[in-house]
Amino acid sequence: MILRIFAISAIIFGAVSPKKVEQVHLSLSGKPDEMVVTWLTQDPLPNVTPYVAFGVTKDALRLTSKGNSTGWADQGKKKVMRYTHRATMNSLVPGQVYYYQVGSSQAMSDVFHFRQPDQSLPLRAAIFGDLSIYKGQQSIDQLIAARKNNQFDLIIHIGDLAYDLHDNDGDNGDDYMNAIQDFAAYVPYMVFAGNNEVDSNFNQIVNRFTMPKNGVYDNNLFWSFDYGFVHFIALNSEYYAEEMSKETQLQYKWLGNDLAGNSKKWTIVMFHRPWYCSSKKKKGCHDDQDILSRDGLKDKFPGLEELLNKYKVDLILYGHKHTYERMWPIFNAQPFKSQDPGHIKNAPAPVYILTGGAGCHSHEDPSDHIMQDFSVKALGEYGYTFLTVYNSTHLSTDYVDTSETSGKFLDPFVLEKD
Template sequence: MILRLFFSFLCLGAASAKQVEQVHLSLSGNQDEMVVTWLTQDPLPNVIPFVSFGLTQNGLTFTAKGVTTGWADQGKHGVMRYTHRATMQKLTPGQVYYYQVGSSAAMSDIFHFRQPDQSQPLRAAIFGDLSIYKGQQSIDQLIAARKENQFDIIIHIGDLAYDLHDQSGSTGDDYMNAIEPFAAYVPYMVFAGNHEVDSKFNHIVNRFTMPKNGVYDNNLFWSFDYGFVHFIALNSEYYAEEMSKETKEQYNWLEQDLAQNSKKWTIVMFHRPWYCSSKKKKGCHDDQDVLSREGVKNEFPGLEELLNQHKVDLILYGHKHTYERMWPIFDTKAFKSADPGYIKNAPAPVYILTGGVVSKLFKPPIKMTFLQGCHSHEDPSDHIMQDFSVKALGEYGYTFLTVYNSTHLTTDFVDTSDTNGKFLDPFVLEKD
């Protein structure tokens, strides 16, 4: 009897500890705010979710109320989950804050973050195509780098978890809990890839909280300013899924967003590649991928001319599971110069494919007899290298972006094969 009671106590404690899970931060677009999002598997009737925060672990003196969204997974059982969102306001740049989320039913552990000081250089990890089952090695490296205070933000450019909706959403739960050790401490910005399309982007819409765009406000495309940079995330899946109305709405929003942009640097991200090397002689040229670049008159407005017209500096994407940096390109033409590692006043956007953050390790849980959405890494040795290609790498890793000021930014490729990370492709972009 004593043993049974002890076991029941442990089970109840474990269940209670799991009531608040998947805590992650994101930017709202306002410099003095930080958004926190978390999830519970059960509803909170007559209970208000909130975040408590302050300058010390024992001094969580400020409180912000949250809002709750209940939503059903698209699986046959329609599993319900409850996403809670709260915004911490009036934060001081550079200040470390401690916080805890939950409700009177249960609270999370205490986490902390440093409110971005946008007068300092920006450091960002950018990648796509990260799996929970094949990507643990990369997740571990990102956690280690976060503990060393190497990032100000992390941006995931589509294809999360492989897939968020698998196993009635439990794969998404596993992924979000696995990344909590970095996403609860550093803003984690996301948008959709092809693996998030299912059921009208159900999981990407309901699990996250991205800056509002004033059109749909559903996390699928957004922008924000950070220091000298204007970041733009676009939904290439509108094109791949032939969603003409949505592509036009996004294009109109993008036109206005670019016209109002006054930042020195403009960085655009989307999931599907426009240019890269592959096993095909023409490289990346799948119809679904290049439709957003070229467009179809009166149906799908092409994006490349608009981005070039507004002098976008850097374009990043994923989808192909490898890394490749390219020369500045416009309309298939590469603009080469003397030093591919140092470009000044680029006449067109520089392109980086950064979809190789998956890990070689694959250890599925015992319960998994078939893992849908698993993907394999692409090695440049199997590709026909294109004339516009500068550097292609077969290692697993992510792009590390540093924006120093209004005239200099750098990118590098971080190999995640060891915990410390190896930098394999230093690149400098300068402008007057």
């Protein structure tokens, strides 16, 4: 009751300032009737309970859910303290628009809104890696415009956030998270680690976000969830690159159990470092740190490609290389080509998409690359992959060039299965 009074008084009397609440963003918990909201304050909330107030109209946020707080120190020399607050809205109705506001008795945010996903409808998702403000503002602007036009149900960032979250004693991360608030506070924003999040044992990505729990570490570094016809899996390729054998093996065991228990028609796997792509080298993407997760090494680092192929994963997306490239279905470096590269039916192996060109500092152009035999389409424009899952038999991807706010679609592709 006290929380409810605080929420109403904040709205009616304007007694608190939204300025102290920042970096508001949504994420999925894995339960279809829940929505998680995470936000930061630069100051602690002693003897104060953070909460979210929400409802179906902007002027009547009568429902409340208590949050929890985590204080954590940045890894910079100043050891700047920040405070992350998390709350979960539950018993939500699919398709319903909800309005919400987060904060405490000390300060409240603006009022935001979201539509609780209706998983019986087609899924629309933006997927990309390698985005910063410095070179990615055009992509951020386009994502905001697309969000305002209700073009997304979900946004997934596959590593390398902000370049880097920890720079300038974490101020860079604050600036980035505030810059994306205009889409991330309205559409679930799912993340996992790339190489730029490794610093100080993944300190920033562990403490700034709230991803589905995996039952192993529950620290945002690998996770999965179901959405309609799809099972999404996010893996931490940096365990391999950093030669973290224990973590690698635990993730592999978890992945095997997760795939074995998966009953969804489509399975989409994502990680940061690429296994296959064209580059300036004759062998293409073949860096030891990148392909260790693919091939493995003795008993210390179990390879993932055979496991993903065994469980008939449909689509694999990654970033790290700062361009876009769609490939044929591939297994063991061998492409499976068919008559129409724009429409593949009953693919015998996963289709691969490199989508690392959202807004990196050092962009790559395919004109400088030696194109590999497994490559179908390579593009140098800044942008992201747009995924649509229609039903149990058809999904599509396309590449959105963000040089224009309206977005230009450059690589239509359909994946079909019986």
